[in-house]
Amino acid sequence: xxxxxxxxxxxxxxxxxxxxxxxxxxxxxxxxxxxxxxxxxxxxxxxxxxxxxxxxxxxxxxxxxxxxxxxxxxxxxxxxxxxxxxxxxxxxxxxxxxxxxxxxxxxxxxxxxxxxxxxxxxxxxxxxxxxxxxxxxxxxxxxxxxxxxxxxxxxxxxxxxxxxxxxxxxxxxxxxxxxxxxxxxxxxxxxxxxxxxxxxxxxxxxxxxxxxxxxxxxxxxxxxxxxxxxxxxxxxxxxxxxxxxxxxxxxxxxxxxxxxxxxxxxxxxxxxxxxxxxxxxxxxxxxxxxxxxxxxxxxxxxxxxxxxxxxxxxxxxxx
Amino acid sequence: xxxxxxxxxxxxxxxxxxxxxxxxxxxxxxxxxxxxxxxxxxxxxxxxxxxxxxxxxxxxxxxxxxxxxxxxxxxxxxxxxxxxxxxxxxxxxxxxxxxxxxxxxxxxxxxxxxxxxxxxxxxxxxxxxxxxxxxxxxxxxxxxxxxxxxxxxxxxxxxxxxxxxxxxxxxxxxxxxxxxxxxxxxxxxxxxxxxxxxxxxxxxxxxxxxxxx
Numbered sequence: 001x002x003x004x005x006x007x008x009x010x011x012x013x014x015x016x017x018x019x020x021x022x023x024x025x026x027x028x029x030x031x032x033x034x035x036x037x038x039x040x041x042x043x044x045x046x047x048x049x050x051x052x053x054x055x056x057x058x059x060x061x062x063x064x065x066x067x068x069x070x071x072x073x074x075x076x077x078x079x080x081x082x083x084x085x086x087x088x089x090x091x092x093x094x095x096x097x098x099x100x101x102x103x104x105x106x107x108x109x110x111x112x113x114x115x116x117x118x119x120x121x122x123x124x125x126x127x128x129x130x131x132x133x134x135x136x137x138x139x140x141x142x143x144x145x146x147x148x149x150x151x152x153x154x155x156x157x158x159x160x161x162x163x164x165x166x167x168x169x170x171x172x173x174x175x176x177x178x179x180x181x182x183x184x185x186x187x188x189x190x191x192x193x194x195x196x197x198x199x200x201x202x203x204x205x206x207x208x209x210x211x212x213x214x215x216x217x218x219x220x221x222x223x224x225x226x227x228x229x230x231x232x233x234x235x236x237x238x239x240x241x242x243x244x245x246x247x248x249x250x251x252x253x254x255x256x257x258x259x260x261x262x263x264x265x266x267x268x269x270x271x272x273x274x275x276x277x278x279x280x281x282x283x284x285x286x287x288x289x290x291x292x293x294x295x296x297x298x299x300x301x302x303x304x305x306x307x308x309x310x311x312x313x314x315x316x317x318x319x
Numbered sequence: 320x321x322x323x324x325x326x327x328x329x330x331x332x333x334x335x336x337x338x339x340x341x342x343x344x345x346x347x348x349x350x351x352x353x354x355x356x357x358x359x360x361x362x363x364x365x366x367x368x369x370x371x372x373x374x375x376x377x378x379x380x381x382x383x384x385x386x387x388x389x390x391x392x393x394x395x396x397x398x399x400x401x402x403x404x405x406x407x408x409x410x411x412x413x414x415x416x417x418x419x420x421x422x423x424x425x426x427x428x429x430x431x432x433x434x435x436x437x438x439x440x441x442x443x444x445x446x447x448x449x450x451x452x453x454x455x456x457x458x459x460x461x462x463x464x465x466x467x468x469x470x471x472x473x474x475x476x477x478x479x480x481x482x483x484x485x486x487x488x489x490x491x492x493x494x495x496x497x498x499x500x501x502x503x504x505x506x507x508x509x510x511x512x513x514x515x516x517x518x519x520x521x522x523x524x525x526x527x528x529x530x531x532x
Binding site: 073074076077080081085089091092142144187189190260261276279280281283284286288289291292293 | 358359360362363420421422423428431432435436437438489490492493494
């Protein structure tokens with residue numbers, strides 16, 4: 001597939017993306033003085049080369065939606081500090097245990113309110129959409145954050161291609177359930193399989209992507225291989241991993257953490273410094289790699305692109 | 320009884336070994352810090368490890384008396400004060416990690432946390448209880464307070480243990496197995512004391528009634 005515009009790999013971010021990134025940054029105007037100091041330093045430039053651990057993904061489009069003014073979290077940290085309870089509840093567990101997951105061959109069931117329900121091979125599915133690099137902030141509900149260069153394609157493009165019926169109001173996602181491959185599922189820590197969902201207009205927002213890689217390489221198992229959701233304005237747990245089913249549905253689906261603790265984890269789970277988790281503050285977060293906490297931004301700093309989705313919605317009640 | 324034990328010259332091998340063992344967690348964290356192995360979120364890791372160690376050592380100090388009561392061993396009693404002080408040491412390190420490293424000494428934020436978040440309120444209460452116990456841990460203090468009052472004060476350590484378990488339980492995001500295991504250990508240790516206390520009370524009464532008769 002042809003690259004559009006810029007031929008440079010992620011390690012050498014272009015003036016265009018820097019320009020767009022800085023514009024977005026100035027528009028949101030929220031990163032504070034510390035980030036201004038970093039403004040000249042692009043995320044890509046700080047990233048260095050792909051780590052060379054897994055199969056490289058080539059022909060990646062650059063995206064104006066990428067965050068370019070922040071330092072990337074190290075590959076090593078992105079891949080060893082994970083919440084993926086299917087492989088254990090400690091954040092080091094997924095990196096240790098996820099080798100049992102077999103990310104290929106992999107099929108995804110597409111069903112519900114769409115023209116032609118079917119099960120597709122993942123590689124065939126990915127081939128339909130040009131891959132892009134998207135550098136996003138990732139804010140965990142536990143008040144830590146990272147900056148991750150994902151590789152993926154817009155979720156909206158997939159949904160459009162499915163030709164949804166008029167009844168399609170929500171998109172529901174399901175993780176693989178296989179205690180053989182996912183040893184954490186032998187314990188009933190959560191209701192397996194993990195399920196997540198978005199309102200269809202949220203899913204169509206250009207920021208929402210399905211990721212198949214990070215740092216220019218295929219996704220490591222512990223990060224949700226081979227296919228995961230990334231919605232950067234929401235808490236990390238919305239980013240369901242190792243997806244085997246995507247359904248378009250009429251009614252708001254149940255979501256795993258909401259089932260587990262309805263007073264602590266809502267359906268929307270938009271990053272919101274004003275609405276605390278009942279047991280801890282969401283006002284500040286620790287960026288992995290930094291010593292002191294920084295302020296958390298509404299919608300994780302993506303308010304310009306997504307705040308309009310929630311106009312008229314009481315965000316304190318719909319957390 | 321303890322004073323008598325202290326006067327008798329004896330080998331300090333046990334004390335030294337346990338001292339070294341109790342230093343191991345902080346030494347291990349130090350090495351991990353120097354070699355960059357404190358995970359991607361070092362402060363959270365330090366905070367959790369120090370808190371967990373504080374609880375473990377506190378439970379170890381609470382195990383000394385029950386061990387003596389069940390097995391008749393005297394040696395655990397020689398370790399009790401040292402283990403209690405180590406528990407306080409780790410609780411201090413845990414508290415300092417929270418207030419200095421995690422919160423950057425933002426007093427306003429800390430106060431908000433303490434007032435608003437039950438698990439932090441409980442954690443601070445635990446620390447507030449351990450503090451006077453550590454201060455009054457010397458022989459001189461036992462004398463100054465009088466053994467009876469000193470003992471009453473130090474019974475608060477049971478409360479500290481229970482609060483520490485609740486603090487852990489409320490903090491855990493999902494899997495409560497670990498705090499429940501510590502809770503069960505604490506319950507067992509307190510249960511042993513309760514049984515032995517009741518047995519003593521019954522014996523006392525029997526003795527008294529036989530004397531009266």
